Amino acid sequence: xxxxxxxxxxxxxxxxxxxxxxxxxxxxxxxxxxxxxxxxxxxxxxxxxxxxxxxxxxxxxxxxxxxxxxxxxxxxxxxxxxxxxxxxxxxxxxxxxxxxxxxxxxxxxxxxxxxxxxxxxxxxxxxxxxxxxxxxxxxxxxxxxxxxxxxxxxxxxxxxxxxxxxxxxxxxxxxxxxxxxxxxxxxxxxxxxxxxxxxxxxxxxxxxxxxxxxxxxxxxxxxxxxxxxxxxxxxxxxxxxxxxxxxxxxxxxxxxxxxxxxxxxxxxxxxxxxxxxxxxxxxxxxxxxxxxxxxxxxxxxxxxxxxxxxxxxxxxxxxxxxxxxxxxxxxxxxxxxxxxx
Numbered sequence: 001x002x003x004x005x006x007x008x009x010x011x012x013x014x015x016x017x018x019x020x021x022x023x024x025x026x027x028x029x030x031x032x033x034x035x036x037x038x039x040x041x042x043x044x045x046x047x048x049x050x051x052x053x054x055x056x057x058x059x060x061x062x063x064x065x066x067x068x069x070x071x072x073x074x075x076x077x078x079x080x081x082x083x084x085x086x087x088x089x090x091x092x093x094x095x096x097x098x099x100x101x102x103x104x105x106x107x108x109x110x111x112x113x114x115x116x117x118x119x120x121x122x123x124x125x126x127x128x129x130x131x132x133x134x135x136x137x138x139x140x141x142x143x144x145x146x147x148x149x150x151x152x153x154x155x156x157x158x159x160x161x162x163x164x165x166x167x168x169x170x171x172x173x174x175x176x177x178x179x180x181x182x183x184x185x186x187x188x189x190x191x192x193x194x195x196x197x198x199x200x201x202x203x204x205x206x207x208x209x210x211x212x213x214x215x216x217x218x219x220x221x222x223x224x225x226x227x228x229x230x231x232x233x234x235x236x237x238x239x240x241x242x243x244x245x246x247x248x249x250x251x252x253x254x255x256x257x258x259x260x261x262x263x264x265x266x267x268x269x270x271x272x273x274x275x276x277x278x279x280x281x282x283x284x285x286x287x288x289x290x291x292x293x294x295x296x297x298x299x300x301x302x303x304x305x306x307x308x309x310x311x312x313x314x315x316x317x318x319x320x321x322x323x324x325x326x327x328x329x330x331x332x333x334x335x336x337x338x339x340x341x
Contacts, residue, residue, distance in 0.1 A: 033057055035052060036053045036135065039051050041127040041131075044103065047103055049123075054097040062133075062136060063094050063095055065095065065142045067128055067142060068097060068145050068150070069145070070149075071310075075225035076221055079099045079100060082311075084322050085326055086099040093337065095143075098132070100121075110227040110230065113234055114206065114249045118156050121156060121157050122192065129183075130183050143195055143337065144197050146200070148276075148277060152202050157197075158194055162261065175244075175248035195340075196266070197267070199267070200270070201308075202251075202277065210239035210246055215231050252288065255292045255294070258293030266289075266296065267299075267333065268285075268299050269300045269301075271302045271309050275307070298336060306320065312326075
């Protein structure tokens with residue numbers, strides 16, 4: 001039923017400007033920002049990928065950077081769904097915000113695979129690390145964030161930066177990701193890491209989703225994305241015969257002990273009324289992190305809110321509206337970051 005409700009999401013486009021978005025409950029002084037739209041950062045398989053970059057207009061010479069991945073079930077939406085959220089973070093906090101487009105499963109003739117989408121998320125991070133100084137950002141202080149499908153991508157970037165390769169295909173033994181953008185000097189030795197992560201109602205289990213019908217007609221996001229249902233790794237793979245492939249893009253199965261690998265501080269948020277990505281699913285993932293020794297975790301439940309509360313604009317059917325529902329969550333995120341940066 002929740003998937004059906006999400007078909008009625010209304011996409012609104014926040015105009016490019018230097019005025020901050022209206023909000024309520026902001027805790028920080030509001031300031032203007034500079035927005036550079038549609039910066040092309042890569043073109044994997046000839047498919048142009050862009051991002052919008054928002055820079056606060058205060059007196060700082062360098063700002064920490066937020067790399068943002070939008071939601072939409074890996075099949076719908078683009079960065080415009082996060083326009084208002086990105087503008088709010090840049091105008092109410094002192095952070096450069098990079099609002100990222102990545103490929104969807106239905107792109108390139110419905111041939112994009114989930115490992116390629118993760119590669120896009122890593123590619124955007126690598127591009128930001130190399131270029132963000134030109135926009136007033138500090139490449140040594142990068143935080144990733146995302147909601148729903150974007151929360152999955154942000155979690156993968158925050159925890160799987162050691163699994164990158166410029167040449168290897170996604171498969172045994174290492175199931176490595178090829179970033180869509182590679183710096184001229186190549187991949188950093190030891191992989192990439194970030195300074196923090198903010199995950200909003202993220203998805204952590206592709207194997208469970210596939211078993212529940214994600215790759216079939218019952219998942220209406222295929223129809224919304226104007227693509228025929230198929231396996232997320234193409235027609236040659238399925239979750240019954242190749243479950244490991246699905247686990248290797250699922251954060252739930254990819255938690256290393258803290259004694260072996262450090263993870264950044266992470267904030268998890270979810271709506272108390274979210275029936276698509278439930279509070280219980282977030283708590284289960286956090287419990288596994290803690291069991292592995294990762295304890296720099298913070299959890300916040302947005303009382304009375306459903307899925308997609310961070311979306312721009314409003315939707316009467318879902319009962320969400322940006323200034324009422326997203327703003328309190330964004331204020332909480334800014335406060336969380338301000339304590340650390």
